[in-house]
Amino acid sequence: MSPTVGVIGGGQLARMMVPPAVELGLGIAVLAESEGSSASIAATAVGDYRDAETVLEFARGVDVITFDHEHVPQDVLRALLAAGVAVHPGPDALLYAQDKLLMRERLSDLGLPVPEWARVTDPAELDAFLAGHGGRGVVKTPRGGYDGKGVRVVSAASDVSDWFVAGESLLVEELVEFRRELSQVLARRPSGEIALWPVVESIQRDGVCAEVIAPAPGSAGRIADVAADVATSIAENLGVTGVLAVELFETTDDRVLVNELAMRPHNSGHWSIDGSTTSQFEQHLRAVLDLPLGATGCRDPWSVMVNVFGGLAPERVPLALADQPAVKVHGYGKEPRPGRKAGHVTAGGEELEDVVFRARAAAAFFED
Amino acid sequence: MSPTVGVIGGGQLARMMVPPAVELGLGIAVLAESEGSSASIAATAVGDYRDAETVLEFARGVDVITFDHEHVPQDVLRALLAAGVAVHPGPDALLYAQDKLLMRERLSDLGLPVPEWARVTDPAELDAFLAGHGGRGVVKTPRGGYDGKGVRVVSAASDVSDWFVAGESLLVEELVEFRRELSQVLARRPSGEIALWPVVESIQRDGVCAEVIAPAPGSAGRIADVAADVATSIAENLGVTGVLAVELFETTDDRVLVNELAMRPHNSGHWSIDGSTTSQFEQHLRAVLDLPLGATGCRDPWSVMVNVFGGLAPERVPLALADQPAVKVHGYGKEPRPGRKAGHVTAGGEELEDVVFRARAAAAFFED
Numbered sequence: 001m002s003p004t005v006g007v008i009g010g011g012q013l014a015r016m017m018v019p020p021a022v023e024l025g026l027g028i029a030v031l032a033e034s035e036g037s038s039a040s041i042a043a044t045a046v047g048d049y050r051d052a053e054t055v056l057e058f059a060r061g062v063d064v065i066t067f068d069h070e071h072v073p074q075d076v077l078r079a080l081l082a083a084g085v086a087v088h089p090g091p092d093a094l095l096y097a098q099d100k101l102l103m104r105e106r107l108s109d110l111g112l113p114v115p116e117w118a119r120v121t122d123p124a125e126l127d128a129f130l131a132g133h134g135g136r137g138v139v140k141t142p143r144g145g146y147d148g149k150g151v152r153v154v155s156a157a158s159d160v161s162d163w164f165v166a167g168e169s170l171l172v173e174e175l176v177e178f179r180r181e182l183s184q185v186l187a188r189r190p191s192g193e194i195a196l197w198p199v200v201e202s203i204q205r206d207g208v209c210a211e212v213i214a215p216a217p218g219s220a221g222r223i224a225d226v227a228a229d230v231a232t233s234i235a236e237n238l239g240v241t242g243v244l245a246v247e248l249f250e251t252t253d254d255r256v257l258v259n260e261l262a263m264r265p266h267n268s269g270h271w272s273i274d275g276s277t278t279s280q281f282e283q284h285l286r287a288v289l290d291l292p293l294g295a296t297g298c299r300d301p302w303s304v305m306v307n308v309f310g311g312l313a314p315e316r317v318p319l320a321l322a323d324q325p326a327v328k329v330h331g332y333g334k335e336p337r338p339g340r341k342a343g344h345v346t347a348g349g350e351e352l353e354d355v356v357f358r359a360r361a362a363a364a365f366f367e368d
Numbered sequence: 369m370s371p372t373v374g375v376i377g378g379g380q381l382a383r384m385m386v387p388p389a390v391e392l393g394l395g396i397a398v399l400a401e402s403e404g405s406s407a408s409i410a411a412t413a414v415g416d417y418r419d420a421e422t423v424l425e426f427a428r429g430v431d432v433i434t435f436d437h438e439h440v441p442q443d444v445l446r447a448l449l450a451a452g453v454a455v456h457p458g459p460d461a462l463l464y465a466q467d468k469l470l471m472r473e474r475l476s477d478l479g480l481p482v483p484e485w486a487r488v489t490d491p492a493e494l495d496a497f498l499a500g501h502g503g504r505g506v507v508k509t510p511r512g513g514y515d516g517k518g519v520r521v522v523s524a525a526s527d528v529s530d531w532f533v534a535g536e537s538l539l540v541e542e543l544v545e546f547r548r549e550l551s552q553v554l555a556r557r558p559s560g561e562i563a564l565w566p567v568v569e570s571i572q573r574d575g576v577c578a579e580v581i582a583p584a585p586g587s588a589g590r591i592a593d594v595a596a597d598v599a600t601s602i603a604e605n606l607g608v609t610g611v612l613a614v615e616l617f618e619t620t621d622d623r624v625l626v627n628e629l630a631m632r633p634h635n636s637g638h639w640s641i642d643g644s645t646t647s648q649f650e651q652h653l654r655a656v657l658d659l660p661l662g663a664t665g666c667r668d669p670w671s672v673m674v675n676v677f678g679g680l681a682p683e684r685v686p687l688a689l690a691d692q693p694a695v696k697v698h699g700y701g702k703e704p705r706p707g708r709k710a711g712h713v714t715a716g717g718e719e720l721e722d723v724v725f726r727a728r729a730a731a732a733f734f735e736d
Contacts, residue, residue: 002682002699019387022409023641025680025699025711041390041409273391277694292690299667312393314370322660326645331370331393343393 002026003289006059008049009068010037012332012341013265013281016273018042020282026289030068031058038332039068052079059085066242066288067264070097071144088190088241088288089263096238097263101142101171110237112230113257115249116174123157123164126172130155133174139163140171151207176257178249182216182223183268184231185245187283187293194235195283195293197276199227202247202268208341209267211359212305214275214298217352226256234261243284245269267307267341272296274328274346275303300348302355306363308343311336313366320345320365327362342366370394371657374427376417377436378405380700380709381633381649384641386410388650394657398436399426406700407436420447427453434610434656435632438465439512456558456609456656457631464606465631469510469539478605480598481625483617484542491525491532494540498523501542507531508539519575544625546617550584550591551636552599553613555651555661562603563651563661565644567595570615570636576709577635579727580673582643582666585720594624602629611652613637635675635709640664642696642714643671668716670723674731676711679704681734688713688733695730710734 002025007014010032018041021028031054032043044061047054049072056079059065064086077091089097096103104117116133120126130137139160141150152160153175163170181204186196198215216223231246245266247259269280278286278294286293312331320329324347331343343366347359370393375382378400386409389396397412398405399422405411412429415422417440424447427433432454445459457465464471472485484501488494498505507528509518520528521543531538549572554564566583584591599614613634615627637648646654646662654661680699688697692715699711711734715727 002680002685002701015390018390018409022383022386022701023696023698024685025697025701027701028409041386041396277696286689291686292693294689295694297694312370317370317393318659321654321662325660326663326665328391328645329393330391333370333390333393333395 003063004029004061005285005288006031006062006065007039007042007068008055008058008065008072009033010039010043011068012038012334014039014042014068015332016265016270016281016330017285020279020285024282024285026285027062028285029058029062031055036335038334040333050076052076055080056083056085059083064088064288066284067094070094070263074098086288090239090241093238093240094263097261099142100140100260101169103261104171104173106238107234107258110233112233113255115176115257115259118172119169120172121164121167121169123161126154126157126160126170129172130157136175138173138175140173142169142171149207176249176259177252178257179252180216180250181259182219182227182248182250182256183212183245183266184227184248185243185266185269185272185280186228186231186235187243187280187287188235188240189287189293190241190290193293194232195278195296196228196231197269197272197280197296198298199224199248200268200271208307210307212268212271213352213356214271214303214305223250223256230256230258234258242288243269243280267344270330270344271303271305271346273330275299275305275348300355301350302352303346303348304352304355304359305344305346306359307341308345308363308366309339309341310366310368311340311342316365320362323365324358324362327358329362338368371431372397372429373653373656374399374430374433375407375410375436376423376426376433376440377401378407378411379436380406380702382407382410382436383700384633384638384649384698385653388647388653392650392653394653395430396653397426397430399423404703406702408701418444420444423448424451424453427451432456432656434652435462438462438631442466454656458607458609461606461608462631465629467510468508468628469537471629472539472541474606475602475626478601480601481623483544483625483627486540487537488540489532489535489537491529494522494525494528494538497540498525504543506541506543508541510537510539517575544617544627545620546625547620548584548618549627550587550595550616550618550624551580551613551634552595552616553611553634553637553640553648554596554599554603555611555648555655556603556608557655557661558609558658561661562600563646563664564596564599565637565640565648565664566666567592567616568636568639576675578675580636580639581720581724582639582671582673591618591624598624598626602626610656611637611648635712638698638712639671639673639714641698643667643716668723669718670720671714671716672720672723672727673712673714674727675709676713676731676734677707677709678734678736679708679710684733688730691733692726692730695726697730706736
């Protein structure tokens with residue numbers, strides 16, 4: 001029998017693992033939070049991923065456990081390991097994607113380039129950090145944030161007075177002056193093999209990824225080398241298995257600093273479904289099963305991905321498809337909701353301006 | 369809500385419709401013959417496709433009915449239409465993929481290039497045809513044949529004495545002297561739009577497709593034009609909706625003759641999953657939903673698909689993936705059985721010899 005990958009979480013990342021599982025002839029099972037999830041076609045169980053018994057029961061039918069998100073508690077992950085279940089990424093690695101303070105500490109210890117940062121436990125400590133960094137900074141809750149949630153730009157500790165809880169720390173970082181944001185996505189097998197896609201440019205709006213250009217324009221050479229080295233070092237030192245996305249700042253003074261980590265397929269890698277020989281979703285499945293990794297070359301000189309928010313109204317799909325027959329439209333099967341990531345489109349081609357135009361043109365059909 | 373495509377039949381063609389349905393955000397449901405089918409991930413019902421009540425019940429939950437195979441009886445198809453169900457391809461078109469005698473008659477009436485043929489109802493008629501065609505011919509049962517079954521090369525009526533049944537006809541055709549076999553695949557929407565992939569070369573072994581080269585070497589120009597014209601004429605005159613594959617002979621005297629028709633995604637189009645901007649499976653879904661068709665350009669100068677027979681032994685998959693990291697491996701999730709189509713591999717690139725080598729190298733790992 002072919003091995004089966006078990007995915008905890010039924011969001012669009014789990015959904016996008018289904019096509020490569022079907023194509024490679026692998027089994028895929030999903031533990032979804034609720035009925036009607038984005039990944040419902042592969043949902044074999046519905047339940048609470050914070051409940052060890054639920055997760056252990058789900059794990060009995062699969063060969064490896066992996067994730068749609070990073071929110072599975074450490075005690076549940078360790079219960080899986082104790083029961084002999086293969087878990088990729090494992091809890092020791094995942095910890096650094098779950099806790100931004102631990103991540104900053106670890107990356108600093110490794111000598112990797114990060115923004116200046118501090119652990120602060122009360123407003124006075126935060127104000128002291130701000131005073132030393134031009135009066136401004138970025139405060140982050142160590143856990144639970146995503147897509148800009150749990151992140152606030154502040155100029156005084158009073159801006160996050162609602163976040164201070166006795167005995168808990170916050171992370172504060174310098175407000176980096178950056179030219180643009182980059183992302184280096186790779187995959188690593190338990191046995192050590194690593195494959196990297198080219199570093200991409202990620203354009204954020206309101207703290208959420210809006211567009212990705214692959215490869216990042218003008219990145220060939222030093223920027224690409226640094227991004228690859230940093231991400232490889234993180235993957236190896238933290239023992240990451242599966243896909244790792246390292247979000248980076250390219251600063252105005254030409255440094256490359258690590259912003260965030262994600263240990264799963266990432267929005268900045270969605271372009272690879274259509275734009276690379278091996279998509280990040282196929283590669284993640286290969287990696288967590290410790291199968292040899294696929295080639296990560298680009299299928300086009302340029303790929304541009306544009307996110308679609310809100311919903312993909314069925315009556316607009318034909319308009320987008322007719323207008324842009326070479327653009328690939330991806331829907332996540334979600335109920336429409338303002339601001340929700342509902343899908344994305346990817347265009348590829350030889351002239352970046354043309355590719356950007358076509359991707360945006362297709363996405364524009366779904367805007368309100 | 370996004371529309372849902374209902375597929376009758378749970379084989380690998382239904383299975384390969386699942387990835388593009390998931391990617392486009394469409395619903396997909398499959399009426400499978402049995403549990404554990406190749407398309408089981410999308411199977412919402414298991415039952416007999418020859419039973420109108422079973423099929424009507426399945427159709428209640430979907431927006432259009434289409435097919436994994438051409439064996440659904442006409443009376444079942446017409447019961448669907450009578451109940452107001454959209455069926456693509458419809459029974460009036462599908463008839464010509466179900467009955468090779470009717471197909472030959474119709475294509476002859478349309479003046480399309482076909483081998484010389486005759487309807488024969490007894491051994492004397494068959495022997496008379498053979499006598500007029502060099503003493504040899506190809507006899508086909510009009511219905512139920514596939515992958516070389518129901519096809520026999522004969523030099524005397526006694527070679528098919530077991531096939532003659534009182535009151536039933538056989539089809540006999542001249543034994544065409546051909547240089548190679550070609551296949552022209554296209555898709556047509558109910559509203560008339562047609563999109564064609566380039567004509568491909570199909571290499572058969574023992575009457576079964578073994579390899580496909582896309583595009584067919586040396587086909588640019590007259591061969592491509594004739595193949596496209598013939599297939600377009602068939603699609604329009606027969607009212608085909610969805611994917612149509614027209615298998616062709618390129619004769620030693622430079623004619624192009626129609627061999628067989630299939631009104632569904634076809635083995636000769638599998639290369640398009642990895643090798644074209646729009647795969648035949650995505651295009652089939654678009655076409656049967658009457659959505660605008662996608663671009664059909666080639667992603668590589670050459671794509672080569674090689675079928676895998678028997679099975680994809682799990683212990684050999686890592687060997688193939690490690691040896692050929694840029695070759696796409698497709699498994700159909702079937703139990704191994706000698707001679708069974710179990711999967712395929714596709715390679716792409718700029719040098720045909722190299723692409724052929726890599727595709728064959730990957731497939732060779734699965735040979736017994």
